Each structure stands twice: as C-alpha cells, then as structure tokens.
Amino acid sequence: MNVESGLRERTRRAVQREIGEAALSLFIERGYDATTIDDIAAAVGMSQRSVFRYFATKEDIVVGKMDATVPVMLQTLRSRPAEEPVWTSLRHLFFMLDEPGRPQTAEATHRVLLETPALFAAYLRKLQLIQDAVVEVLRERADMAGKPYAVDDPAPRAVTAAAFGCLVAAQHAWLASGAAGSLGDAIDRAMATVAPRI
C-alpha cells in the first residue's frame, strides 16, 4: 500500500472534504468569524479535536485545498514550450482557478475569501508559497533553455509576483462587477495591462 491510494488515505480525504464543504457552507451562510470550530464539528458530527486532526488551522479549512492544485500548476508550467513568453506560460497557471462546475458558489466563496481579513491574509500568504515553487520551475526552465538567470537576478520572482498580483486584482475586479462574465476573462484583462520586459 503506497501513500497515494490506501483505503485509509481515501477515507481520510473523504472526511477532509466533508468537513471542508460543511465549513464553507457555514462560512458563506453566517460569516467566517461568526462560525466556531465547534459549529463545524457539530455540523459533521465529530469533536472539535478531530476537526483539528484534519486541518491545522481554521483558515486552512478554506485555503488548504489549494495545496492540491500546486503540483498540477507546476506540471502545467513544465509542459509549456520553453520558447513561449513567460507571461503567457504564467497565465496558463491560472486556468485551473476558474472553478469549473460550481458557478454560483464560486462568487460566494470568493466573497468570503477576499472579504474576511483573516482568510484573505492566509490566501495571500498561500499565493506567496505557490510563487516560490513557480519561481523554481521558471529557473529550471531557463536553465534548460540555455539562458539561466543569475542567482541574484530578481527577474523570475518579480515577474511571477506581478502575475499573481494581476490575479488578485482580477479577482477583486470580478467580485466588484458582481461576478459578471467569467473570472478567466477578468484575469486576461488584468494581465493584458502589464508585461515583463523581455
């Protein structure tokens, strides 16, 4: 039994998912701060202690699921052609954030995420961690293309930060517009206003 697919691991993920969905409903319904861990535990019929066995922190119940998308994002980035402009490659990272499947809850989720101070802060920090991983891949990519960045060259980090900044700006703009149109279009518009100097 490897780590990936044991029964234990599967049930664990199922429980985690169930807690996450119940918690998100409560957060959307009555607000993040007004929802206690005990409320969430009661909603899924377990003790507070057990909820903390599945999520390290309350914020993690919302932003923790982003960890799962990181390997996919990195794989996406690695699979892009080496000659493609960096900005284009970075834009492809954000396609998976376009929340396929639940159009009506996407807005409510975004609202809770961006408008709850504690959650928004946790989200921004998580994005920074993702950026660290992305920068590493960008460096790999430049190495393989025969044009490695100097170790102290801030370019990959700065360009990545600019792209993620555009992402957050797009999410804000999209929410402000009442979630009119697709989030993907909002990201496109935001990223069209800035570009790396090649």
Place this chain on the structure above:
Amino acid sequence: MNVESGLRERTRRAVQREIGEAALSLFIERGYDATTIDDIAAAVGMSQRSVFRYFATKEDIVVGKMDATVPVMLQTLRSRPAEEPVWTSLRHLFFMLDEPGRPQTAEATHRVLLETPALFAAYLRKLQLIQDAVVEVLRERADMAGKPYAVDDPAPRAVTAAAFGCLVAAQHAWLASGAAGSLGDAIDRAMATVAPRI
C-alpha cells in the same frame, strides 16, 4: 485642541512607540511566536490589557506602524507630475520604505516580518489595503489628466498590484542576498523587469 497634536495624543504615541520597540526587540531576539503579549507587557511594565489598548492585535504591533506612512505615500503620489509614467510614480512610493537611519536592524526586522507566517500574512494584507488607496489616487490622477479609466477597467489595480508584487519580490531577494546593497536598489532591479503596457 485638535486631534493631531494634543498632549494626550503625543504621550499616547510615545507609549505606543515604546511598546512597539520593546516588542520588536523581543520578536527579533527570541522569535514572534515564542513571545507572548504578557512578555511584552512585562517588558514595558504594564498589564496585558493595556497593550491591547494600544494595538488591536499582536501582528498590529509590527505592521500597524505602516498606517502612518500611507498618507505620506498618497501625498507623494499626488505630487508627481500627471504626465509621468505610472510605473515611475509607483516606484517613488517605495522610497520611504528604504528604512532610513537603522541599517542593521532593518535586516532583522525584515527577516522577522517575512519569515514569520502570521506576520507575513498580516503584512501582505496591509499592502493590499494600501493598494486600494493607491488605486483610488491613480484614478483621480487619470481623471484630472482628462483620460479617466473606465469603472470596470482593471488596469490601475493590476498595475498597482504588479508594482507591489515587485516590492515584495525585491524584499525577498534583498534578504536572500544577506541584505547586500540597499533595499532601494533591489526594488529598482525588480521593477525594471516588468512594466505596464501603456
């Protein structure tokens, strides 16, 4: 007696400053998480309750002082010529972050700020709040220059986010280099790698 300069207000700021400095020393010395509010209160000889009368949260002891720089930043931005490229104007916002006067503590402060998860998250969120104010001024500026942004144009927010992203990237790069050179130079290098599409 107006709000600005009464004796009460001055002593209040003095106490706030004293708490801030004592807390920062402790954070640098033994780490943010390992320092309790009671430790800080004891260091300045007051009760825990009183510390919370000067700072809303523990993170605020570190990032709260940024609030004071916001009006200055906005004034700086407003005083820039309207024809100046936005990117140049934004770069001028960051000059005041170059920490004049305390070169050796600047590195330690940055390290605590960027390497303590809770603090880093609070810092990123604070930067977002500053960005909101900056975006407003950019819109004012465009209005007065006779070329207003459309209400749903993500450009000012995206460009601002990109600039602040470069700032954070520069801070990371500067720290990673062991604080070699000035932070201002690091910001220049980071911002040189990206530019708005005019």
Place this chain on the structure above:
DNA sequence: GCCACGGTTGACAGTTACTGACAGAACTGT
C-alpha cells in the same frame, strides 16, 4: 473466530490571543 496492532477518536486540561465590564487612579480644562 480470535487476537494483536496501528491508526482514529473523544474527553479533558492547558496555553494564548483577544474582549467586555468595572472601579479606581491620573490627568485636563476651568
């Protein structure tokens, strides 16, 4: 069918960041 075992769970106690209430001390303007 039974038992040993690793992982899971709930109950409990403890720490820490915060908040509200209140009474007394200190300070301010007159």
Place this chain on the structure above:
DNA sequence: ACAGTTCTGTCAGTAACTGTCAACCGTGGC
C-alpha cells in the same frame, strides 16, 4: 479645588489551538 474625561489594572469569559491518554475500530495473521 472641582468636574469630566481618559487611562489603568483586575477579573471573567470566549475561541483557537495543542498535548495526553484511554477507548475504539478495521485489517491482517493465526
């Protein structure tokens, strides 16, 4: 000196965590 405001410490309470431990439960060996 007095009245009103502000500051302060104390106390009690909430909520997010964390460690501990005994009971429980599904899996595999016999």
